[in-house]
Amino acid sequence: MSLSSLSLLLLAGASPLAVGQEVPTVTAPETSAPVPVPGEQDRTPEDVQRSSAASDIVVTARRRAEQVQDVPIPISVVGVKELDSTGSFNVQRLQQLQPTLQFYSSNPRNSSVNIRGLGAPLGLTNDGIDQGVGVYIDQVYFSRVAVATLDFLDVQQVETLRGPQGTLYGKNTVAGAISITSKAPSFNFEGRAEVTAGNLAFKQAKASISGPLAEDVAVRLGISTTSRRGTIFNTATDNYINEQDNIGLRGALLWRASDSLSLTLSGDYNRQDPECCAQIYVRYGPTQRAANRQYPALTAALGYTVPSTNPFDRLTDVDAELNALNVLGGVSLRGELSLGSGTLTSVTAWRFWDWGPKNDRDFTGLPITTLSQNPTRQDQFTQEFRYAGEGNGFDYVVGVFGFYQKIHTTGQQQQGSAASRWLLNPSSALSNDPSVLDGLTAENDIRLKNFSGAIFGKFNWDVTDSITLSPGIRVNYDDKVGSYVSIVRDAQGVLVPYSGGTPRQAAQREAIQPQAFVDEAYRAWNLTYDLTASYKPSRDVLLYATYAHTFKSGGLNLNGVPVVNGVVQTELAQIDPEKVDHFELGVKSQFWDRKATLNVTGYWTIIKDYQAIVNNSSTSTLRGYLANAGEVRVRGVEADFSIRPTERFTAYINGAYTDHEYVEFVNAPCPPERSGGTAAPVGSPGGTPGVPGQLSPVVCDISGQWLPGISNWAFSYGAEYNAPAKVFGLDGEFYLAGDASSRSKFSSNASRSIYTDIGGYTLANFRLGYRTDDFNIFGWVRNAFDEEYFELLATTPGNTGLVAGNPADPRTYGLTISKSF
Incomplete structure (x- = not known):
């Protein structure tokens, strides 16, 4: 399952978000605020509103537009409005919204991010081994979990993919991946x-x-x-x-x-x-x-x-x-x-x-x-x-x-x-x-x-x-x-x-x-x-x-x-x-x-x-x-x-x-x-x-x-x-x-x-x-x-x-x- 391609468009469905609301209601599985897909950076709120009536949540996870419910992989997505309203400004806070995500840290270096309990055992900080959970920001792989202790900065959404990843792109990971997407530059002020x-x-x-x-x-x-x-x-x-x-x-x-x-x-x-x-x-x-x-x-x-x-x-x-x-x-x-x-x-x-x-x-x-x-x-x-x-x-x-x-x-x-x-x-x-x-x-x-x-x-x-x-x-x-x-x-x-x-x-x-x-x-x-x-x-x-x-x-x-x-x-x-x-x-x-x-x-x-x-x-x-x-x-x-x-x-x-x-x-x-x-x-x-x-x-x-x-x-x-x-x-x-x-x-x-x-x-x-x-x-x-x-x-x-x-x-x-x- 592609990490970068899990950009979601909020088009309604079972989403708890209401278009135009500054702060969301709750975090639900596999829903998100709007994120542009290639060629659609200039979609207006009215476009989203019209799409919302179709009761579809669209993703491009397999390089084509399809409903998120059609993607055969467990994905949890938290959009920008959920992040803001719940105070989830880093991964440590995010784990309260996602029961299969675990984060442990005695300091930024001695940190581990696990999905389904797998990734890196507690207390196992070692420069010579890889993490089992990949952390990506804007399609760039971060090799250190220390990034997970930092505040989310101008983030559009955070996606957690459960299970092994790696046959679509990026670094191989055995437990899953956290993909963070920043807000894109806009041609509207x-x-x-x-x-x-x-x-x-x-x-x-x-x-x-x-x-x-x-x-x-x-x-x-x-x-x-x-x-x-x-x-x-x-x-x-x-x-x-x-x-x-x-x-x-x-x-x-x-x-x-x-x-x-x-x-x-x-x-x-x-x-x-x-x-x-x-x-x-x-x-x-x-x-x-x-x-x-x-x-x-x-x-x-x-x-x-x-x-x-x-x-x-x-x-x-x-x-x-x-x-x-x-x-x-x-x-x-x-x-x-x-x-x-x-x-x-x-x-x-x-x-x-x-x-x-x-x-x-x-x-x-x-x-x-x-x-x-x-x-x-x-x-x-x-x-x-x-x-x-x-x-x-x-x-x-x-x-x-x-x-x-x-x-x-x-x-x-x-x-x-x-x-x-x-x-x-x-x-x-x-x-x-x-x-x-x-x-x-x-x-x-x-x-x-x-x-x-x-x-x-x-x-x-x-x-x-x-x-x-x-x-x-x-x-x-x-x-x-x-x-x-x-x-x-x-x-x-x-x-x-x-x-x-x-x-x-x-x-x-x-x-x-x-x-x-x-x-x-x-x-x-x-x-x-x-x-x-x-x-x-x-x-x-x-x-x-x-x-x-x-x-x-x-x-x-x-x-x-x-x-x-x-x-x-x-x-x-x-x-x-x-x-x-x-x-x-x-x-x-x-x-x-x-x-x-x-x-x-x-x-x-x-x-x-x-x-x-x-x-x-x-x-x-x-x-x-x-x-x-x-x-x-x-x-x-x-x-x-x-x-x-x-x-x-x-x-x-x-x-x-x-x-x-x-x-x-x-x-x-x-x-x-x-x-x-x-x-x-x-x-x-x-x-x-x-x-x-x-x-x-x-x-x-x-x-x-x-x-x-x-x-x-x-x-x-x-x-x-x-x-x-x-x-x-x-x-x-x-x-x-x-x-x-x-x-x-x-x-x-x-x-x-x-x-x-x-x-x-x-x-x-x-x-x-x-x-x-x-x-x-x-x-x-x-x-x-x-x-x-x-x-x-x-x-x-x-x-x-x-x-x-x-x-x-x-x-x-x-x-x-x-x-x-």
């Missing part, structure tokens, strides 16, 4: 401004303007800025942290060079610079480490008390400097040429990403790890050519895609004066000598050069008027070359060797292990193919079935590998690709004169050689590293229902049931309650979980357990009622709307732990306002019932039993005013 103010000193402003520069040239400019006071108070610095401080700029120039050729030049710059991102004390969960080396004994010995043991007091005393500087930008040129019976499209782009973090990785006010940062610079270049044509009873897309990425990370980790007591065994005299680890510093240099190239094609054959077969194929080549060098020095600048040396240096290696491997390479060809069969027995019913065999590219372990007896285990530096088999059955339907829409999808996904953090008993080490687990399975059922019985009322409910497990994962890292003790004999289950002083298994078999981050049940639902009214002589309407999302319990640790399950919760949001065709004012409240829940829970280094986490936003409220012209 137009503009919009919006301001929002709320509690926690929340301030947001957006503005855009567009119009012609000449008869065949149009321009569009947009700006967005967001700021908010932090949600956590740091008693060490006497200020609020985990704040928001974002600004974005975007410009686009459209030149209609001829009747058959149009060129769009786009550029953007986005910057976040908040004091962020601290994870704070949540609880103590005993491990199998000796009792005198666990959190209660260690803090007592150091005379330390956490500011609060209730995380929803939102207090911390982290003492290291915090920052989450995140800068993204780039330039792209898209050309579209009508050629023969189809369209030739070229997309050329350069993107950059600068990441300047500062973290407190001991999660306390103690000087244990005083410096932890991995500043990164990335440049990426992409080039894509596609030709979409059609003939008598068939249409097709063929293309080539090239991607080159260069990453350089220069990290630092430094230990403080409390590190010896915290990290070294108290039975050693060295643990009472702060100078052993105080000032110990690792200088990391991580480099990656990553090339990916592909040829692809998709063919749609109308066997009969009601039956269509759609085979697709992709041939992909990946070439990755990377290096990881970690040099460790003590406070006097003396190198710490890989092995041997003095007892003091051996103790220093317990805290930070030096290692290096240079110019490790991963190179491989892979083949992707899929087949979709669809059957349309009537105008308003579509049945479809899909099989896809695909892969997630292999890569390199650029977070380090085990070192055994001074030998770096470079054979563990490469990671094999994931091999994916995906099956899907679906039905799309409309009824009650198309006032109601019901779409249901069932799927079954099997992944072999799943990329995960593993332990390997053959190395006789407890250090986890990135490698391949055996097999995972995710299967489920999704249903999207929307109804619009009158122009005054709309409602929707979307739900997903997801069954997920590690089918085979015999060499997983153990959960904290089974970690930290003296190593048990290989193959032994170890001692009693959660009891200090017990033996700990080197690896754990977690076959049959949950995958992290996935709830068995998830729902989103909402409704709106509006009433016509005239205010100050202007025709408009008052409206009352609400939306909510619910999810059941999920695991927040790669190996499920008794300490890190996050309980189910429901978030409810409400808004009340008045709008006309070009003006809107509304008050809103989010997390209206002040639900206390965690976005993430994490075990902290050292097996001390300290569990840290991210308390989610409390209740927020505010007022939004917007004006269009």
Whole structure:
């Protein structure tokens, strides 16, 4: 299924939107605000109004105009008006509207976007592997999930495609794709401004303007800025942290060079610079480490008390400097040429990403790890050519895609004066000598050069008027070359060797292990193919079935590998690709004169050689590293229902049931309650979980357990009622709307732990306002019932039993005013 081609035109149907309304009612499945298709950029509101009477929602997903209900793929689309009215100004907010989308982030770099629970496991940030969910903006692939933490800027719509993608264009993805479409330059002069103010000193402003520069040239400019006071108070610095401080700029120039050729030049710059991102004390969960080396004994010995043991007091005393500087930008040129019976499209782009973090990785006010940062610079270049044509009873897309990425990370980790007591065994005299680890510093240099190239094609054959077969194929080549060098020095600048040396240096290696491997390479060809069969027995019913065999590219372990007896285990530096088999059955339907829409999808996904953090008993080490687990399975059922019985009322409910497990994962890292003790004999289950002083298994078999981050049940639902009214002589309407999302319990640790399950919760949001065709004012409240829940829970280094986490936003409220012209 093409990503760029999923541009939708709002033409009514079961859409909850009303043409001309500034703010939508609710988000329903597969509906959107108008987005121009090639050759239709100048459609007027009156054109849309007339089309609306036809009760059709038109897409160009298979390079021809067709109803969205005719497209045999599960798609969730949120238009600009839904984004604005629900406050979904980034992907994190968007997940509340789409139950099959999951987003987790402890900071922009340590972020993962999953669809149906697949993409990247929690805590698996590694420059050397690809994401399983592709993020695209205006047909340009973004290789870093960090883009998902930025504010949407002058966005027209966001489309979420579920299931494997890649046989139509772009980068191969195994779980799905998020395609973000910006507003196009207009040949009619137009503009919009919006301001929002709320509690926690929340301030947001957006503005855009567009119009012609000449008869065949149009321009569009947009700006967005967001700021908010932090949600956590740091008693060490006497200020609020985990704040928001974002600004974005975007410009686009459209030149209609001829009747058959149009060129769009786009550029953007986005910057976040908040004091962020601290994870704070949540609880103590005993491990199998000796009792005198666990959190209660260690803090007592150091005379330390956490500011609060209730995380929803939102207090911390982290003492290291915090920052989450995140800068993204780039330039792209898209050309579209009508050629023969189809369209030739070229997309050329350069993107950059600068990441300047500062973290407190001991999660306390103690000087244990005083410096932890991995500043990164990335440049990426992409080039894509596609030709979409059609003939008598068939249409097709063929293309080539090239991607080159260069990453350089220069990290630092430094230990403080409390590190010896915290990290070294108290039975050693060295643990009472702060100078052993105080000032110990690792200088990391991580480099990656990553090339990916592909040829692809998709063919749609109308066997009969009601039956269509759609085979697709992709041939992909990946070439990755990377290096990881970690040099460790003590406070006097003396190198710490890989092995041997003095007892003091051996103790220093317990805290930070030096290692290096240079110019490790991963190179491989892979083949992707899929087949979709669809059957349309009537105008308003579509049945479809899909099989896809695909892969997630292999890569390199650029977070380090085990070192055994001074030998770096470079054979563990490469990671094999994931091999994916995906099956899907679906039905799309409309009824009650198309006032109601019901779409249901069932799927079954099997992944072999799943990329995960593993332990390997053959190395006789407890250090986890990135490698391949055996097999995972995710299967489920999704249903999207929307109804619009009158122009005054709309409602929707979307739900997903997801069954997920590690089918085979015999060499997983153990959960904290089974970690930290003296190593048990290989193959032994170890001692009693959660009891200090017990033996700990080197690896754990977690076959049959949950995958992290996935709830068995998830729902989103909402409704709106509006009433016509005239205010100050202007025709408009008052409206009352609400939306909510619910999810059941999920695991927040790669190996499920008794300490890190996050309980189910429901978030409810409400808004009340008045709008006309070009003006809107509304008050809103989010997390209206002040639900206390965690976005993430994490075990902290050292097996001390300290569990840290991210308390989610409390209740927020505010007022939004917007004006269009």
